[in-house]
Amino acid sequence: MKKQKYLFKKLKAIEVKKGKTISQLLKEMEKTGFQGRKLGEVVEVFEKMIRDKNTTIFFGFAGSMSTTGQWKLVKWLMEKRYIDVLVPTGANISEDIQDTLHGYYQGHWLVNDEELWKLKIFRYYDVFTDGRKYRKMTELIKKFALSLKENYPYSTREFCWLFGKFLAERKIDSLLATAYKKKVYVFCPALVDSEYGVALILAIRKHKKHIILDQTKDFYEITLIGEKSKKTGAVFIGGGVPKDFIQMVAAEKGVIKGETLDYPHHYAIQITTDSPQWGGLSGATFEEAISWGKEARKGKNVQCYCDATIALPLICHALAERVDFERKPPAFLKNLFDEPA
Template sequence: MTENYLKKKVESIEVKNKSISQLLAEMAKTAFQGRKLGETVEVWEEMLKEKDLTIIMGLAGSLSTAGQWKIVNWLIKNRFIDVLVSTGANISEDIIEAMGSSYWQGSPAVDDVALLKTDINRYYDVYGLESDYRKMEEFLTDFIFTLDPDYPYSSMEFLYKLGKWLNEKGIKSIVAVAAEH
């Protein structure tokens, strides 16, 4: 009966003298999130080998505030993804950092009301200034006023125009890089 369950042995990893690529490949033979990371790399490599394949990346959560938006920019610039589907948070909150402001490592176990009293927003375990968020919103309002109020823009049109506008302003956010490529 155990043969139904005990099919693949977990293989512990020896780290010495290995490249990151080798370590990632071996992670697929471990467990928990290490295995998922290794399996993801395997799937990614197979996708990149395909000739006629459209790679769609789903981006959720607040990865931009977590310092990962430049990775997405790199993937777009280097044509590792063809389509990006994202939450609004990821394609707006990276603008804050691209404008020169910062995010800080924080704690998820903190009183949000107390934080806000000190002008701090919490994004799980990341902090950012509310005043920086407001500056980004005001900045985007300038873009909104460039649009024709009588034209029903699709999401794609809106984001493309936003990306072009951001590029003109020197803001190299995810939307700006996507508009270039």
């Protein structure tokens, strides 16, 4: 056995140089080790995904990242069409609205939470927001819900499209308003696990208006995008339901096509703080996903174990320096669905 099998790619130490760009720094980090190396590789793969004209890009946005201001980074990615399909948590597409309308405040994680409750201040680790104003955001969602048709099964794509239109018409800066204007499809499979659920319950209890969300229709529509795509790429910020929903697009395509391994995501990157040994999907490795046909055996797959509030700003600014052009989405997406009424 020859040493050259292992000792062929030499590590290169980072040197401090004045005027170095974020893109240059991440290029240098890519030549180091540990998670710094992985973060550099994530940017490299994301750039390749963007430049690949045959790839449909799915973007999973988990957790409660909008409370920390991360939503404007995702907004920029949609404006550049570096996202074709956004799969967020309900929190991330409601708490951005709270930021626009009422704002968040830097706080502390060691605080009297009982006192906060009495003052109606809600806490997200070290971020505070006014709870009474938060409920005004809930009322805004309810107002929109009351404009919808009863006895019609909406997919969350239809719901989010219409709400994005509602927000855009009122000039409320948000992810859904941006998605509507840029024609990015948004699916939120756990929509009611957020303030949307509260708003829809209020619509029933106070106004006798029952809005139907059809999860099967949701899955049918997003898998239709997967089936019609020449290639797919997946970006996961966190894990959770958004990650698995996007992973299931590849798994379903394989089942429909006859249980082959020929339809996985060609690209996959993830920023996560979850680890695989607990058996959960959020921390599941891409190597494990290969066994399900979700990732390609020879695909460009990179996972970086890092706080997303550190990684995502660096990734987006590096991309702005490397590929600052508006991407053309795959042509088939343009008229795939009729605009909901």
